[in-house]
Amino acid sequence: xxxxxxxxxxxxxxxxxxxxxxxxxxxxxxxxxxxxxxxxxxxxxxxxxxxxxxxxxxxxxxxxxxxxxxxxxxxxxxxxxxxxxxxxxxxxxxxxxxxxxxxxxxxxxxxxxxxxxxxxxxxxxxxxxxxxxxxxxxxxxxxxxxxxxxxxxxxxxxxxxxxxxxxxxxxxxxxxxxxxxxxxxxxxxxxxxxxxxxxxxxxxxxxxxxxxxxxxxxxxxxxxxxxxxxxxxxxxxxxxxxxxxxxxxxxxxxxxxxxxxxxxxxxxxxxxxxxxxxxxxxxxxxxxxxxxxxxxxxxxxxxxxxxxxxxxxxxxxxxxxxxxxxxxxxxxxxxxxxxxxxxxxxxxxxxxxxxxxxxxxxxxxxxxxxxxxxxxxxxxxxxxxxxxxxxxxxxxxxxxxxxxxxxxxxxxxxxxxxxxxxxxxxxxxxxxxxxxxxxxxxxxxxxxxxxxxxxxxxxxxxxxxxxxxxxxxxxxxxxxxxxxxxxxxxxxxxxxxxxxx
Amino acid sequence: xxxxxxxxxxxxxxxxxxxxxxxxxxxxxxxxxxxxxxxxxxxxxxxxxxxxxxxxxxxxxxxxxxxxxxxxxxxxxxxxxxxxxxxxxxxxxxxxxxxxxxxxxxxxxxxxxxxxxxxxxxxxxxxxxxxxxxxxxxxxxxxxxxxxxxxxxxxxxxx
Numbered sequence: 001x002x003x004x005x006x007x008x009x010x011x012x013x014x015x016x017x018x019x020x021x022x023x024x025x026x027x028x029x030x031x032x033x034x035x036x037x038x039x040x041x042x043x044x045x046x047x048x049x050x051x052x053x054x055x056x057x058x059x060x061x062x063x064x065x066x067x068x069x070x071x072x073x074x075x076x077x078x079x080x081x082x083x084x085x086x087x088x089x090x091x092x093x094x095x096x097x098x099x100x101x102x103x104x105x106x107x108x109x110x111x112x113x114x115x116x117x118x119x120x121x122x123x124x125x126x127x128x129x130x131x132x133x134x135x136x137x138x139x140x141x142x143x144x145x146x147x148x149x150x151x152x153x154x155x156x157x158x159x160x161x162x163x164x165x166x167x168x169x170x171x172x173x174x175x176x177x178x179x180x181x182x183x184x185x186x187x188x189x190x191x192x193x194x195x196x197x198x199x200x201x202x203x204x205x206x207x208x209x210x211x212x213x214x215x216x217x218x219x220x221x222x223x224x225x226x227x228x229x230x231x232x233x234x235x236x237x238x239x240x241x242x243x244x245x246x247x248x249x250x251x252x253x254x255x256x257x258x259x260x261x262x263x264x265x266x267x268x269x270x271x272x273x274x275x276x277x278x279x280x281x282x283x284x285x286x287x288x289x290x291x292x293x294x295x296x297x298x299x300x301x302x303x304x305x306x307x308x309x310x311x312x313x314x315x316x317x318x319x320x321x322x323x324x325x326x327x328x329x330x331x332x333x334x335x336x337x338x339x340x341x342x343x344x345x346x347x348x349x350x351x352x353x354x355x356x357x358x359x360x361x362x363x364x365x366x367x368x369x370x371x372x373x374x375x376x377x378x379x380x381x382x383x384x385x386x387x388x389x390x391x392x393x394x395x396x397x398x399x400x401x402x403x404x405x406x407x408x409x410x411x412x413x414x415x416x417x418x419x420x421x422x423x424x425x426x427x428x429x430x431x432x433x434x435x436x437x438x439x440x441x442x443x444x445x446x447x448x449x450x451x452x453x454x455x456x457x458x459x460x461x462x463x464x465x466x467x468x469x470x471x472x473x474x475x476x477x478x479x480x481x482x483x484x485x486x487x488x489x490x491x492x493x494x495x496x497x498x499x500x501x
Numbered sequence: 502x503x504x505x506x507x508x509x510x511x512x513x514x515x516x517x518x519x520x521x522x523x524x525x526x527x528x529x530x531x532x533x534x535x536x537x538x539x540x541x542x543x544x545x546x547x548x549x550x551x552x553x554x555x556x557x558x559x560x561x562x563x564x565x566x567x568x569x570x571x572x573x574x575x576x577x578x579x580x581x582x583x584x585x586x587x588x589x590x591x592x593x594x595x596x597x598x599x600x601x602x603x604x605x606x607x608x609x610x611x612x613x614x615x616x617x618x619x620x621x622x623x624x625x626x627x628x629x630x631x632x633x634x635x636x637x638x639x640x641x642x643x644x645x646x647x648x649x650x651x652x653x654x655x656x657x658x659x660x
Contacts, residue, residue, distance in 0.1 A: 003645060005587050006585065006587075006590070006645065006648075006649070007616075007617045007645075009587065009590060009591070010598060010602075010613075010617050010618065010648075011617055011618055011620075013593075013594075013595050013598050014513070014517065014595060014598055014599070014602075014618050015618060016510065017510070017513040017595045017599070018509035018510050018512070018513055019509060019512040019513040019516050019599075020509065020512070021508045021509055021512050021529075022512075022522070022526055025508070025526060025529060025530060026504055026508075028530050029504070029530055029533045029534055029537075284541050285541055285542050285544060286544065422545045423544045423545045423546055424545070424546060436549070478540050478541060479540055479541070479543050479549070480541075481541070481542075481543070481544050481545070
């Protein structure tokens with residue numbers, strides 16, 4: 001007895017005693033447990049995700065550059081050819097039947113495109129004027145000429161056309177004609193190039209130098225000399241808004257973007273999505289029976305995501321998006337609690353009238369116990385706050401666009417709330433604070449989606465975006481006897497607003 | 502952080518088994534490496550601290566085994582403890598008790614810690630230390646006697 005007291009005293013005093021930990025002890029342990037290089041380090045799985053994301057972004061960027069290079073191909077040709085075009089003679093052909101509609105105008109506006117045209121107007125041989133065109137904007141029109149005639153000249157007849165109408169040849173395809181001053185009339189429509197008329201357009205930008213100023217009353221034949229022996233496509237590029245308001249009668253190519261609803265400036269997307277999560281569980285050290293029981297007790301339900309994304313268009317097709325979103329995965333947790341004891345207390349009250357005439361109140365108390373099972377249902381929630389960063393490629397017309405997107409989702413915070421089954425098959429409550437099993441940050445995930453974008457008005461688009469999110473990391477931490485992660489699929493529905501309108 | 506949360510208690514465990522602070526540090530370091538190494542095997546059966554404590558205790562036993570501890574059997578009948586009254590040791594603090602335990606011979610200290618503090622039975626201790634259960638009992642009796650003698654000496658010095 002005395003020994004028991006003695007032992008008990010020691011046990012109570014020392015069982016939970018804490019001693020100061022010597023400094024530097026963790027440093028001795030850490031290198032063996034968490035040895036990390038001192039240089040740039042990424043965890044294995046996150047590093048893999050970054051690598052995959054980098055490859056996706058690099059691929060999309062490569063596609064973007066390739067497309068850009070393709071679009072600039074003609075522009076580059078223009079630079080070479082236009083540099084050779086000096087003192088082009090423009091003769092008055094007075095060509096009958098060549099109407100405004102017959103005039104071929106091919107424009108390809110490029111940056112800093114300087115070339116010289118000589119225009120002879122109002123007479124078969126008219127003085128030559130040198131004009132310099134400086135263009136600034138990006139590609140506007142690329143129309144391909146199909147020229148079959150041997151000799152080509154481009155006629156911009158003002159005769160018979162509306163007043164003050166002025167036109168430019170912006171891109172010519174010239175046959176292999178060695179004659180330096182050959183003049184060709186476009187008599188046959190069929191043999192002529194694709195014809196189009198470019199309406200006038202005003203531009204407020206006064207930094208651009210106007211190019212050719214022509215007396216609208218004069219018919220004009222533009223005769224192009226060619227110094228190149230090979231058949232070449234000569235692109236004369238005029239910027240669509242390269243004119244000066246001070247110069248009257250100037251020809252302006254239409255601004256193709258002016259009719260587009262797409263704004264190359266910033267935009268914002270507000271969206272919400274019904275989701276469904278696919279649960280993936282792998283065993284580490286848990287009994288298989290436990291995993292089976294756990295799996296049968298948990299059932300994923302419809303979840304949701306909501307958020308916003310800022311959009312920065314890189315060009316007409318590529319979009320960079322980054323935003324902020326909240327996700328909640330819902331899970332129904334049902335388990336059967338065996339040997340549930342239900343206790344009922346029954347109180348019976350009786351009044352007994354004795355022969356003497358008095359009454360006695362008698363209360364009998366009995367306890368009724370029922371043993372059975374109880375099915376408990378709890379709705380678990382796995383919540384997360386993320387930053388999605390995606391790169392998208394979209395195509396289509398103004399009213400309807402399609403797109404594909406790929407990127408990464410960085411998790412800021414995540415937490416599990418509800419109840420789970422532990423290895424003793426008991427229900428254990430989980431919440432944001434007392435959570436020893438699940439991580440508070442699940443790292444990075446890969447995101448891919450396709451989108452359908454319908455224009456509502458100039459500033460607003462409605463979009464539908466089925467997506468899939470693949471999480472690279474487990475949501476369980478290292479003490480868990482199993483690994484668990486969610487992969488999420490959903491359909492984002494939202495509105496896209498153009499900013500800076 | 503796992504280490505910061507549990508290290509003070511585990512350090513106390515190490516100090517109880519070790520002869521000195523340096524040895525306690527070695528046990529602590531070795532024990533925590535094992536904890537991190539086998540962390541994934543924790544099955545939520547019981548508390549995490551208890552699981553960690555078992556690893557540390559086992560590490561301490563394996564560490565002290567290398568010192569070739571000899572458990573000498575004694576005649577239980579011939580070893581009568583002074584039977585101290587509770588008031589005789591009630592004033593002792595945790596540090597005093599740790600100091601008293603650290604002055605025990607290795608074998609006594611280990612059995613006393615395992616039985617009295619950790620709560621292992623003599624059969625379990627016998628299996629862990631690869632000794633006879635009777636040896637464990639006798640070591641405990643002698644450990645207890647030595648502690649009580651030390652406490653009595655302390656009282657005499659105080660008087």
